[in-house]
Amino acid sequence: MLNPIVINPHGFCSGVMNAVRVAKKILDDNPGEKVYSLHQLVHNEMVVDELAQRGMVSVESIDEIPDGSLVLFSAHGVSPEIRKRAAEKKLKITDTTCPFVSRIHREVCDAVLTNKKVIVVGDSSHAEVKGVTGEVVELGGEFSVINTCEDVDSIGWDKASEIRVVVQTTLAEEEVVNLLAAIKKRFPNSETSAASSVCTATRDRQKAVRDFISLGKQEGKKTGVLVLGSPNSANTKRLAKITEEKGGVAWLAGTLEEVQKIDFSQVEKLGITAGASTPETLINEVFSNF
Numbered sequence: 001m002l003n004p005i006v007i008n009p010h011g012f013c014s015g016v017m018n019a020v021r022v023a024k025k026i027l028d029d030n031p032g033e034k035v036y037s038l039h040q041l042v043h044n045e046m047v048v049d050e051l052a053q054r055g056m057v058s059v060e061s062i063d064e065i066p067d068g069s070l071v072l073f074s075a076h077g078v079s080p081e082i083r084k085r086a087a088e089k090k091l092k093i094t095d096t097t098c099p100f101v102s103r104i105h106r107e108v109c110d111a112v113l114t115n116k117k118v119i120v121v122g123d124s125s126h127a128e129v130k131g132v133t134g135e136v137v138e139l140g141g142e143f144s145v146i147n148t149c150e151d152v153d154s155i156g157w158d159k160a161s162e163i164r165v166v167v168q169t170t171l172a173e174e175e176v177v178n179l180l181a182a183i184k185k186r187f188p189n190s191e192t193s194a195a196s197s198v199c200t201a202t203r204d205r206q207k208a209v210r211d212f213i214s215l216g217k218q219e220g221k222k223t224g225v226l227v228l229g230s231p232n233s234a235n236t237k238r239l240a241k242i243t244e245e246k247g248g249v250a251w252l253a254g255t256l257e258e259v260q261k262i263d264f265s266q267v268e269k270l271g272i273t274a275g276a277s278t279p280e281t282l283i284n285e286v287f288s289n290f
């Protein structure tokens with residue numbers, strides 16, 4: 001019989017924990033009033049559903065929010081354009097942008113104001129990246145978003161360009177190292193900073209998974225990792241990808257029902273981890289049902 005091990009650290013990061021705590025407080029303080037969240041407050045259906053039951057409404061465009069409403073900006077941050085629009089609509093804003101994300105916003109503003117171009121390593125469709133690139137647009141700067149080493153070669157800027165590189169907080173650390181090396185080779189005047197790495201919470205969760213797989217290998221056991229979280233969570237998907245890259249078997253599941261359909265018989269050692277937006281209740285529920 002397989003006895004799974006919960007891999008630590010896992011689950012809610014400080015940014016998500018803060019956003020959820022603040023959201024619950026606003027809902028409690030404003031009974032009966034709708035509180036809007038621009039995009040999902042966190043990338044997890046369970047959390048979003050619970051908040052929705054308490055009165056939170058997630059919308060995809062700021063124009064969907066009635067003027068004067070209460071609105072929460074998520075841990076991913078927003079662009080200056082969204083802030084301006086929110087001011088025009090006289091929205092009552094509570095901003096839960098994570099400090100790690102705010103640091104990236106400050107970095108790119110500093111880069112543009114010192115006449116540097118900006119490379120954002122990340123997914124151009126992700127809310128965090130949209131918020132960051134929005135800062136560059138606001139200040140009239142130039143930016144490029146890259147995701148692969150091939151993307152680096154396709155940037156049309158002069159080799160001597162002065163460039164600041166920033167990184168989406170939830171990427172895989174090893175991928176980022178390779179991409180930063182490719183950028184430096186193509187643009188020798190590119191510079192990195194504290195905002196050029198994944199955030200501490202992401203790094204620690206990824207390292208814990210790598211260490212777990214390594215330990216399984218040392219023990220000579222076929223090892224797998226069950227990653228709990230939503231498929232639209234960037235850091236959750238990366239925990240599964242890292243597991244496979246390190247030679248483990250990965251499963252991604254968002255509910256106990258999904259977990260119960262999985263056949264784990266192919267592995268001898270099983271770890272359970274969770275993305276940064278997965279609530280502890282799901283981890284406990286899954287663990288206690290093994």
Ligand code: SF4
Pocket residue numbers: 013014015016075076098099100101169170199200201202235276
């Ligand atoms: S993953 Fe990192 S950057 Fe994103 S909200 Fe959590 S702590 Fe902040």
